Each structure stands twice: as C-alpha cells, then as structure tokens.
Amino acid sequence: MEGLNSRRWCFTSPMLVVFTLTIVFAFSPTGAYDPLDPNGNITIKWDVISWTPDGYVAVVTMYNFQQYRHIQAPGWSLGWTWAKKEVIWSMVGAQATQQGDCSRFKGNIPHCCLKTPNVVDLLPGTPYNQQIANCCKGGVIASWAQDPINAVSAFQVSVGSAGTSNTTVRLPKNFTLKAPGPGYTCGPAKKVKSSLFLSADGRRFTQALMTWNVTCTYSQFLAQKTPTCCVSLSSFYNDTIVPCPVCTCGCQNNITQPGTCVEQGSQVLKTPGINTPTKNFAPLIQCTPHMCPIRIHWHVKLNYKAYWRVKVTVTNFNYRMNYSQWNIVAQHPNFDNITQLFSFDYKPLTPYGTINDTAMLWGVKYYNDMLMEAGPDGNVQSEILFQKDMQTFTFKQGWAFPRRIYFNGDDCVLPPPDAYPWLPNRSTSLQIEKAFIFVVSLLVSVSLLASL
Numbered sequence: 001m002e003g004l005n006s007r008r009w010c011f012t013s014p015m016l017v018v019f020t021l022t023i024v025f026a027f028s029p030t031g032a033y034d035p036l037d038p039n040g041n042i043t044i045k046w047d048v049i050s051w052t053p054d055g056y057v058a059v060v061t062m063y064n065f066q067q068y069r070h071i072q073a074p075g076w077s078l079g080w081t082w083a084k085k086e087v088i089w090s091m092v093g094a095q096a097t098q099q100g101d102c103s104r105f106k107g108n109i110p111h112c113c114l115k116t117p118n119v120v121d122l123l124p125g126t127p128y129n130q131q132i133a134n135c136c137k138g139g140v141i142a143s144w145a146q147d148p149i150n151a152v153s154a155f156q157v158s159v160g161s162a163g164t165s166n167t168t169v170r171l172p173k174n175f176t177l178k179a180p181g182p183g184y185t186c187g188p189a190k191k192v193k194s195s196l197f198l199s200a201d202g203r204r205f206t207q208a209l210m211t212w213n214v215t216c217t218y219s220q221f222l223a224q225k226t227p228t229c230c231v232s233l234s235s236f237y238n239d240t241i242v243p244c245p246v247c248t249c250g251c252q253n254n255i256t257q258p259g260t261c262v263e264q265g266s267q268v269l270k271t272p273g274i275n276t277p278t279k280n281f282a283p284l285i286q287c288t289p290h291m292c293p294i295r296i297h298w299h300v301k302l303n304y305k306a307y308w309r310v311k312v313t314v315t316n317f318n319y320r321m322n323y324s325q326w327n328i329v330a331q332h333p334n335f336d337n338i339t340q341l342f343s344f345d346y347k348p349l350t351p352y353g354t355i356n357d358t359a360m361l362w363g364v365k366y367y368n369d370m371l372m373e374a375g376p377d378g379n380v381q382s383e384i385l386f387q388k389d390m391q392t393f394t395f396k397q398g399w400a401f402p403r404r405i406y407f408n409g410d411d412c413v414l415p416p417p418d419a420y421p422w423l424p425n426r427s428t429s430l431q432i433e434k435a436f437i438f439v440v441s442l443l444v445s446v447s448l449l450a451s452l
C-alpha cells in the first residue's frame, strides 16, 4: 500500500513529469493541488476605503489560508500590472521596490510609476507613522493551522490616474506572488461583496466602497525541480536503519562540482561569515548521500500491550538556514488514535472530513519552534504515543511507517517500500534455532568422540 506514495518525486522520466503535469493542470485551472490541503490558498483582498480626486485609497490584505505552508524570511513580494496609466502616490506598511520613470509628473512625485510595480513588506521596527495593522513583518506570514493571528499581512496604497468611482475603476491584472521564489500562481481579480469592518468599540460596521479578491495557489512543481527533504526509517525490531534514498535532492559530485557540499566539521565552516545567508539564499549543505537540507527520521521505538511509541527527529543539513516556525505533516492510519505527544504542538488535519489520518506537528513557541542551522543544535525531536486499534494494528509490511511526510509544505521522499525494515521472520528464526541445536549437538558428539 505504501507503493502508492513512493517515488512520487522520481524525475528521471520526462514522460512521468509531462503526465503528472497534465493531470495537475487538467484538474485545476491554476495548476496546483495538494491532496492534504485541497482548499489551501492565499487570498489577496483589495478594499477601496476612500475615493480621491484622481483615484482611490485601498487597503490590501493577504490571508494565508494554507494549513501548513507559511512564508518565511525574506518574505513575500507582490506584483501586478495596472490596467491603465495608474501610479502609486504613496504607500503605508509596504513599499514598491522600484520607483520607475515619473518624469511626466511636475511638483508632487509619485512613489512608483511603473506599469508593473513590485511591492514588499516593510521590516519590523518601522516608525509607527508608516505602519498599518498587520504590516511590517519583513514579509513573513504564518500558516493558518499554526498561527492564524499572524497568517495575515496588509498594506495601504494610494492610487492616482485611476478611476474615481466603482464604475470607472479598472482592476489590476496579472498578479504575481513570490515567496520569495516561484511556486504561486494567482488567478484574475474578481469584484466581490464589499467587506465590512467592525469599529474598535465593536458597535458599528463600516463598509469598503468596493472590494476585489485575487486567489493564489501553490504548486511544488512550479517551485522547484528537486525535492528538499527525505525520510529515513528504523525500528526496535530490526537493526537495519533504512537511510534516505541516495541522491534524493542532488548527488555528491567531487569531480565536476567540487564544493557543492561541505564535510561535517570541515575547516571551511570556521571561515567567518560562511554561514551568513546570501542574497539568493543559496544553501550550504552538509555532505550526505541524499544531499537534502532536511531529513526526517521515523523510529518505531517501543511496543506496549495497548500502545506503541514513535520517535520523530528532524535534522537540518543546511549551514545557512534557521527554519523559523517549521512544521511537518505526517500521514499514518493511527493518527486518529494519538494519545500523547511530547515537546511538539499538534493539530489533526482532516482534508476529507471523515478520514482522520493526517497530523500537523510543529515546534513549541520559544522552545523548539526554530530549527537551527546544521550542526550540533540543528535538530528537533519528539515522541508520539499511539493507542492501538487491535483490528488494524500490525508491525508487518511496514505498517508502522508513515505513508507521507511534508516539511514546511514540501513533500519528502520516502525510501522504497521494499527497503523498509522487516519484522524478523518467525520461520527464519525457527530455522536459526534448529541450525543452532544441530551445531551444538554436532559439537557435543565431536567432543564426545574426541574424549574417547
């Protein structure tokens, strides 16, 4: 049954890629579908709050409705194409990365005159007079399941040379959301029912003059060609540790690409600033056969009469990355009967309502919510206690291992099911016992013969 989930990321065959992409695009207009979070999206809402002599002022709010995919530093950037000759007079809580050519203006110079502006969040610590609610977090947005209060980001924009009524305004087109890399696809802006805002005293509603929404969805296919994490397995009933598949995220190649990875404890790591994140956030990976920045190890640790216990360890192999607010999502049929979880937070995900086999796990705030850079502190771990459902529970055929694991929303590559640690074969051990008895009796008879 694990066969269904294995080798999902096998990109050796271009046919498979074409086939998978065809399926993905055939079932979803925006090209993204995640079976564990089928409704996950980022919704961008524009609320026009006032008309100005030559345009309008809008509050733009981004809601991250994705259960387990957050945007971490260096944060989001949002772009769009103006329908006409609009300009941005000013912004609060964000800024356009380029001003563009504003030479047609005399006197008052706009903040941005580009046809296709690109906007980024301001950094924490921005002066209060340049802030609005939910702004200025360096573009970081939490995921909905983990921290819904911080799953929102907002800024205010004052638009000129634009329509000045709900009939003349033209909606911006071609939205692009980067986080900061590719991965998101945004649909067209759609006029929706005007938003209502509750006043601070909670006694009066005001209403946006006009509202439009844009929905962006994520696709791992668009985001990157190679996987970013892998899974290794072990158990108390078999000494074999099944490692991550070799070359999961890349291959060590000393000849053509020396220096693609760094040996553990290497002198290179003592170079000052070597692990400072670079502008393009290129990783500095520790040399491993799998070459993944993240490995998740699932160890079946103990078997009690009515319970069983698993130890999960997440290891960071990237010397240039601290993962803030990391999370994992794991699928296993026994997650409907999780009894206790140590040192991680937990939330069941039921993407299909009735099937309760998926769990989201993340670090406890201020304790282990930061997965530190590669090295002695670069791991987090937890133990999970499951109550057995006697009808389905078994150690046979790899049942105790997860069906699927995500790290920060990215699918992790599992070893092929035929490599899973086996339960020792009853008949094999019986044969060993028989062989042992045979050898012992042989030795006894030999020594008896010798003593004669």
Ligand SMILES: *[C@@H]1O[C@H](CO)[C@@H](O)[C@H](O)[C@H]1NC(C)=O
Binding pocket: 039, 040, 041, 042, 043, 065, 215
């Ligand atoms: C986006 O997510 C919200 C919340 O889950 C959902 O209500 C909405 O229908 C989604 N939008 C789309 C276009 O999927």
Ligand SMILES: *[C@@H]1O[C@H](CO)[C@@H](O)[C@H](O)[C@H]1NC(C)=O
Binding pocket: 166, 167
């Ligand atoms: C524009 O606003 C008026 C009220 O100010 C409303 O009656 C009308 O339906 C709105 N038109 C559109 C296209 O939203």
Ligand SMILES: *[C@@H]1O[C@H](CO)[C@@H](O)[C@H](O)[C@H]1NC(C)=O
Binding pocket: 081, 173, 174
């Ligand atoms: C939308 O953006 C893409 C890429 O930036 C560009 O190729 C395309 O022409 C744009 N479409 C419109 C209608 O502006």
Ligand SMILES: *[C@@H]1O[C@H](CO)[C@@H](O)[C@H](O)[C@H]1NC(C)=O
Binding pocket: 043, 044, 045, 063, 192, 213
């Ligand atoms: C537009 O976004 C708002 C904010 O999340 C949401 O409440 C509303 O349902 C969305 N409308 C549509 C039609 O997607």
Ligand SMILES: *[C@@H]1O[C@H](CO)[C@@H](O)[C@H](O)[C@H]1NC(C)=O
Binding pocket: 252, 253, 254
């Ligand atoms: C690359 O070098 C490391 C140590 O220098 C070695 O362990 C590894 O086997 C080499 N890999 C290949 C593919 O030659």
Ligand SMILES: *[C@@H]1O[C@H](CO)[C@@H](O)[C@H](O)[C@H]1NC(C)=O
Binding pocket: 275, 276, 277, 319, 320, 321, 322, 372, 373
């Ligand atoms: C990770 O965090 C630690 C402690 O805050 C800091 O010393 C280190 O420089 C950070 N590493 C990276 C790669 O940002």
Ligand SMILES: *[C@@H]1O[C@H](CO)[C@@H](O)[C@H](O)[C@H]1NC(C)=O
Binding pocket: 335, 336, 337, 338, 348, 350, 353, 356
């Ligand atoms: C799923 O299982 C967990 C663990 O037993 C339980 O806390 C949760 O309420 C269940 N959720 C649903 C929707 O059945």
Ligand SMILES: *[C@@H]1O[C@H](CO)[C@@H](O)[C@H](O)[C@H]1NC(C)=O
Binding pocket: 336, 337, 387, 388, 389, 390
């Ligand atoms: C949890 O385990 C108990 C004991 O075997 C069983 O009776 C119960 O049905 C299980 N719950 C679920 C949701 O499977």
Ligand SMILES: *[C@@H]1O[C@H](CO)[C@@H](O)[C@H](O)[C@H]1NC(C)=O
Binding pocket: 238, 239, 240, 242, 419, 420, 421, 422, 423, 424, 425
């Ligand atoms: C442990 O599992 C491996 C497969 O990963 C198998 O080759 C080996 O025979 C098993 N050991 C025992 C004692 O069953």
Ligand SMILES: *[C@@H]1O[C@H](CO)[C@@H](O)[C@H](O)[C@H]1NC(C)=O
Binding pocket: 425, 426, 427, 428
């Ligand atoms: C385990 O036992 C079964 C049936 O007795 C046999 O078919 C299988 O080959 C055995 N596996 C091993 C590893 O000995």
